[in-house]
Structures are given as structure tokens and as C-alpha cells.
Amino acid sequence: MIDPRIAESFARQSMMTSLQARLIEADAGRCVIHAPVLAGFQQQHGAAHAAVAFALGDSAAGYAALTLLTEGQEVMTVEMKINLLSPAIGERLEAVGEVVRNGRRLSVVRAEVVAVADEKRKTIAVLQGTMIGVQ
Amino acid sequence: MIDPRIAESFARQSMMTSLQARLIEADAGRCVIHAPVLAGFQQQHGAAHAAVAFALGDSAAGYAALTLLTEGQEVMTVEMKINLLSPAIGERLEAVGEVVRNGRRLSVVRAEVVAVADEKRKTIAVLQGTMIGVQ
Amino acid sequence: MIDPRIAESFARQSMMTSLQARLIEADAGRCVIHAPVLAGFQQQHGAAHAAVAFALGDSAAGYAALTLLTEGQEVMTVEMKINLLSPAIGERLEAVGEVVRNGRRLSVVRAEVVAVADEKRKTIAVLQGTMIGVQ
Amino acid sequence: MIDPRIAESFARQSMMTSLQARLIEADAGRCVIHAPVLAGFQQQHGAAHAAVAFALGDSAAGYAALTLLTEGQEVMTVEMKINLLSPAIGERLEAVGEVVRNGRRLSVVRAEVVAVADEKRKTIAVLQGTMIGVQ
Numbered sequence: 001m002i003d004p005r006i007a008e009s010f011a012r013q014s015m016m017t018s019l020q021a022r023l024i025e026a027d028a029g030r031c032v033i034h035a036p037v038l039a040g041f042q043q044q045h046g047a048a049h050a051a052v053a054f055a056l057g058d059s060a061a062g063y064a065a066l067t068l069l070t071e072g073q074e075v076m077t078v079e080m081k082i083n084l085l086s087p088a089i090g091e092r093l094e095a096v097g098e099v100v101r102n103g104r105r106l107s108v109v110r111a112e113v114v115a116v117a118d119e120k121r122k123t124i125a126v127l128q129g130t131m132i133g134v135q
Numbered sequence: 136m137i138d139p140r141i142a143e144s145f146a147r148q149s150m151m152t153s154l155q156a157r158l159i160e161a162d163a164g165r166c167v168i169h170a171p172v173l174a175g176f177q178q179q180h181g182a183a184h185a186a187v188a189f190a191l192g193d194s195a196a197g198y199a200a201l202t203l204l205t206e207g208q209e210v211m212t213v214e215m216k217i218n219l220l221s222p223a224i225g226e227r228l229e230a231v232g233e234v235v236r237n238g239r240r241l242s243v244v245r246a247e248v249v250a251v252a253d254e255k256r257k258t259i260a261v262l263q264g265t266m267i268g269v270q
Numbered sequence: 271m272i273d274p275r276i277a278e279s280f281a282r283q284s285m286m287t288s289l290q291a292r293l294i295e296a297d298a299g300r301c302v303i304h305a306p307v308l309a310g311f312q313q314q315h316g317a318a319h320a321a322v323a324f325a326l327g328d329s330a331a332g333y334a335a336l337t338l339l340t341e342g343q344e345v346m347t348v349e350m351k352i353n354l355l356s357p358a359i360g361e362r363l364e365a366v367g368e369v370v371r372n373g374r375r376l377s378v379v380r381a382e383v384v385a386v387a388d389e390k391r392k393t394i395a396v397l398q399g400t401m402i403g404v405q
Numbered sequence: 406m407i408d409p410r411i412a413e414s415f416a417r418q419s420m421m422t423s424l425q426a427r428l429i430e431a432d433a434g435r436c437v438i439h440a441p442v443l444a445g446f447q448q449q450h451g452a453a454h455a456a457v458a459f460a461l462g463d464s465a466a467g468y469a470a471l472t473l474l475t476e477g478q479e480v481m482t483v484e485m486k487i488n489l490l491s492p493a494i495g496e497r498l499e500a501v502g503e504v505v506r507n508g509r510r511l512s513v514v515r516a517e518v519v520a521v522a523d524e525k526r527k528t529i530a531v532l533q534g535t536m537i538g539v540q
Contacts, residue, residue, distance in 0.1 A: 009179045010179075012179040013177065013178050013179050013184065014174060014175050014176060014177045014184075015175075015176045015177060015178060015184035015186060015187070017175070018153075018175045018176060039149060040149050040150075040152070040153045041149060041150045041153060042148065042149045042150060043148050043150060044144045044147040044148050044209070045209075049148065049149075049150035049190060050189075050190075050193055050212050050215070051150060051186045051187070051189050051190030051193065052150070052186070054185075054186050054189045054190075054193075054215075055184060055185075055186030055189075058185055058186065058189075074179070074180075076219070077185050077219050078218070078219065078483070078511065078535060079216065079217060079218040079219065079484060079513075079534075079535055080185070080189075080216070080217055081214065081215070081216040081217075081351045081398060081486060082214060082215055082216075083213070083214040083370070083378045083398060083399075083400065084211070084212050084213065084214065084215075085370070085371045085373075085378055086371075100353070100355070100393075100396055101355045101356075101393070103355075106483065106537075108353045108355055108396065110396075123370075123371065126370055126378065126380075126398065128351060128353060128396065128398040129353075129484075130353065130483060130484055130535065132511075213348070213376065213400060214349060214378075214399075214400055216351060216486045216533060218505070218513045218533060218534075218535060220505070220506045220508075220513055221506075235488070235490070235528075235531055236490045236491075236528065238490075241348065241402075243488045243490055243531065245531075258505075258506070261505055261513065261515075261533065263486060263488060263531065263533040264349075264488075265348060265349055265400065265488065267376075279449050282449040283447065283448050283449050283454065284444060284445050284446060284447045284454075285445075285446045285447060285448060285454035285456060285457070287445070288423075288445045288446060309419060310419050310420075310422070310423045311419060311420045311423060312418065312419045312420060313418050313420060314414045314415075314417040314418050314479070315479075319418065319419075319420035319460060320459075320460075320463055320482050320485070321420060321456045321457075321459050321460030321463065322420070322456075324455075324456050324459045324460075324463075324485075325454060325455075325456030325459075328455055328456065328459075344449070344450075346489070347455050347489050348488070348489065349486065349487060349488040349489065350455070350459075350486070350487055350489075351484065351485070351486040351487075352484060352485055352486075353483070353484040354481070354482050354483065354484065354485075
């Protein structure tokens with residue numbers, strides 16, 4: 001299921017459009033985003049740049065938080081930590097964001113990014129961070 | 136000054152090309168990267184997406200580490216933490232990466248990303264993380 | 271189950287003794303440590319100091335990693351990020367550490383710290399970090 | 406110089422007392438804390454436990470933030486990332502905390518922890534994190 005306000009916010013992010021990212025799920029403290037591994041966003045060895053895993057994981061985590069905020073709020077990243085586990089090689093990346101704790105203003109979030117290559121799945125990054133709700 | 140192997144590695148990163156990033160300095164444990172704020176890499180409010188600050192800060196930090204590694208090595212990000220201080224609004228972003236500690240295999244690095252708008256400078260992000268040298 | 275080499279290493283950590291921490295479980299990539307909330311390790315409002323949650327979470331995560339390393343290795347923390355969710359109030363703290371990815375030298379780990387007050391459980395901190403195996 | 410409200414808050418932290426920590430400086434966005442390396446707070450190899458560096462760095466960073474908050478506020482750690490550079494071996498540890506950005510509610514902070522052995526100084530940890538002012 002996709003919360004309409006997440007869909008609307010997602011559509012306004014040109015970064016997500018450039019990455020050809022698709023919003024797959026956004027509801028009840030959880031958000032899933034998929035994106036292909038594109039030629040234009042790689043590091044020096046042909047894997048997706050760490051910033052792509054960051055972009056997808058951070059957005060999935062932020063939108064997961066936004067699903068739990070009251071109507072009319074927006075969400076911004078306060079801080080985010082990413083551990084990179086493996087090179088982001090494959091056809092596409094899948095990011096799943098979750099809310100660890102939904103506070104009044106600050107939410108603690110987590111995300112995992114998986115690379116899919118020939119139907120094989122490998123976790124390539126885990127993120128943990130803080131989101132803030134803004135009017 | 137720009138270490139030639141950094142210039143060569145930088146040129147092979149399609150992510151840096153897509154961001155129109157320019158390598159300004161890379162020598163002796165320090166690296167500076169500039170990039171314009173492009174329309175195609177924004178979040179929902181017209182500021183550069185957090186992933187752009189991440190991409191520039193992470194690359195500046197990584198290349199700062201690489202300047203201190205022995206010839207023939209490459210550098211990969213083990214983990215990176217970013218604190219976002221202000222929206223990335225302006226004409227361009229400037230990232231400065233530095234080495235805090237140069238270890239045999241692991242280097243601890245730091246970066247600061249500044250947005251420049253009408254000649255006014257504002258720090259928009261600080262990063263701290265770990266790089267690993269690989270053969 | 272408790273891996274004997276974890277028990278032996280744990281016993282040599284005077285920090286764990288001072289915190290009256292007990293090793294509850296340490297096997298197959300998972301470690302559980304319990305400790306009372308002591309009067310001598312508090313912040314200014316009577317909750318356990320953030321460093322106590324850090325100590326327990328970091329140790330649980332590190333020992334979780336050590337259970338998967340080859341005999342004769344030790345584990346050291348490369349870096350650790352902690353998000354504090356609630357004040358650490360209660361009778362005791364319980365930390366659970368897990369391995370997210372077990373690499374040849376670097377392991378990515380995670381931990382959760384729960385405060386128990388009158389049988390009620392509340393997650394007070396989550397940690398994510400990197401451990402290194404050393405000879 | 407030591408801001409009196411920092412001195413008062415510091416004195417109420419039993420953790421600081423147990424670590425025999427001394428508040429050396431706390432004013433204008435900067436705080437310095439010293440503490441001996443005690444036998445009771447070590448890891449398995451005779452160095453100070455990572456949680457001691459965390460405790461000192463986190464407190465120095467938090468009190469640095471508090472010096473810039475309005476009277477009557479307290480400060481709490483939202484999140485903190487620590488990179489450990491070297492074992493904490495020596496007679497004493499010195500933590501210096503600084504404010505990177507002082508926001509209305511959230512402050513971004515940094516700290517460095519140095520070990521002093523036979524008058525030789527070595528940076529053993531760097532921290533970066535977020536503090537929140539609370540009434």
C-alpha cells in the first residue's frame with residue numbers, strides 16, 4: 001500500500017526521478033523503494049556509487065517515518081549512518097526503511113539496501129539515523 | 136595540487152560526472168571537490184538531496200585517504216555518518232575531506248560540505264567515517 | 271549457550287565487573303548481556319548514563335562478532351553509532367548484540383538495549399557499528 | 406573558564422564521579438574534561454574500555470552544547486558516533502568537546518579524546534553527534 005502523501009512527496013524529488021527509483025510501498029512505518037543500477041551513477045569499478053545506496057536507504061527511512069507523522073508535516077534527515085557491506089553490483093537495488101521509534105518530533109529509523117543480480121539477493125548496506133518532522 | 140592517481144580515479148566515477156563535480160585539490164591527506172546544485176538532484180523542496188552532500192563529502196574524504204595510501208591501492212568506504220545542518224541551497228557545493236588518522240589499512244576521515252549562495256558560505260553537512268585501502 | 275572464549279574474555283573486562291554485568295548468552299553470532307542500573311553510573315537525572323547503554327550494547331555487539339571469528343582472534347571496536355531513544359530508567363538493562371555481516375576481517379554489528387522496570391520492557395538505545403578481528 | 410550551571414550539572418552525574426573525571430573548561434561552545442585511566446574501567450587488554458572514551462567525549466560534547474543554550478535548559482544526547490583510533494593506554498584521558506552548529510533545539514557537536522602517557526599525547530577517539538535542549 002502507498003500512502004498518497006508519500007507518493008506526492010516522492011514525485012517531487014528530482015533525485016528519485018534521476019535514479020529512476022520507484023515507490024513500491026509506504027505505509028504504517030515502512031517504506032520500500034526500488035531502483036535500477038544505472039550507468040551514470042557508478043564509482044570507479046562499475047558498482048553503484050555509495051551515494052545511491054545512501055539516497056535510496058535514506059529516502060526509504062524518511063518516508064517510513066513520514067507515514068507515522070500527522071497530516072501536513074514533512075520529514076527531514078537530521079543525521080544518517082551507513083555501513084557498506086558489499087559493492088552494489090546487479091540489476092537493481094531495493095531499499096526497505098522502517099521506524100525503530102516514532103517520537104513526537106524525532107524519529108529513529110533504519111534501512112537495509114539489497115542488490116539483486118540474476119535473482120540472487122545480497123544486502124549491500126544498512127543505515128541507522130534520525131528524522132525530524134517539520135511543518 | 137592534484138595527485139594524478141586521484142584525478143584518474145575521479146574521472147572514472149560516472150557519479151561525479153553526472154553531478155558535474157570538479158576535483159579542485161587532492162594531496163597530502165586533503166581533498167576538495169566542487170559541484171553545482173543541479174535541478175535533477177533535488178529533494179522535494181528545491182534543495183540538493185542529502186545524497187548529493189553525501190556523495191561529495193564521502194568522495195572528498197575517500198580521496199583524502201587515498202592520497203596517503205601506497206601506490207596501486209584503491210580506497211573504499213567502510214562506513215560514513217553524515218549530520219545535515221541546513222538545506223543545501225545555493226549555486227554550488229564545496230566539499231573538503233581530511234584524514235584524521237591514517238592507519239595501515241583503515242583510515243578515519245572527516246569532511247565538511249559548504250553551500251555557496253551569492254558568495255555567502257554556509258556549512259550544510261559534516262561527515263565522519265572509515266575508509267579501507269584495497270589492492 | 272555461552273562460548274567459553276567469550277566467557278573468558280568477558281571475565282577479564284574490569285568495566286563489565288564494575289557494571290555488575292552478566293554474560294547471559296554468546297553463541298553463533300548473537301550475545302546477550304544484562305546489568306543492573308547502578309547508583310554510581312548515572313547522568314544528572316537519575317537515569318543510567320548513556321555510556322552504560324553504550325558499554326553494554328558495544329560489548330554485546332563485539333562478542334556477537336567474536337563468536338564467528340576463528341579461534342585465537344580477539345575483537346576490537348572500529349566505530350560505533352548509538353541512537354538514544356529514552357532515558358535508561360528501571361531495575362536493569364538488557365543488551366542484545368547481533369552480527370549483520372561477518373567479513374573476513376571486518377564485521378558489521380547491531381545491538382539493542384532494553385530497560386526493564388517493574389517487568390515492563392522499553393527499548394532505550396540502538397547501536398550499529400564495525401568490529402575488527404585482531405590476532 | 407567554567408560556566409556555573411555546567412559545573413552544577415557535572416557534579417550531579419555519578420558517572421563522572423565514578424570515573425574521577427574533572428571539569429577543566431566549559432564556556433562559549435567548548436568543554437574540556439580530564440579523567441585518569443582507572444583499573445576498574447578497562448577492556449580485556451588493560452586499556453580503558455571504549456565506553457570510557459565515549460563517556461568523556463559525549464559529556465564534553467554535550468556540555469559544550471549546553472553552554473550555548475538558554476538558562477534553565479538541559480541537554481540530552483540524541484545520537485553519537487565514535488571512531489576509535491588507538492587503544493586508550495596512558496595515565497589519563499582528555500576530552501575536548503565543541504559545537505559545530507548551535508540550532509534552536511538541535512545542536513551538532515564534535516569531540517576528540519586524547520590519551521596522555523609519559524607526557525606523550527595520542528588521539529584515541531573522535532566523536533560526532535547530535536544534542537537536544539530540553540526544558
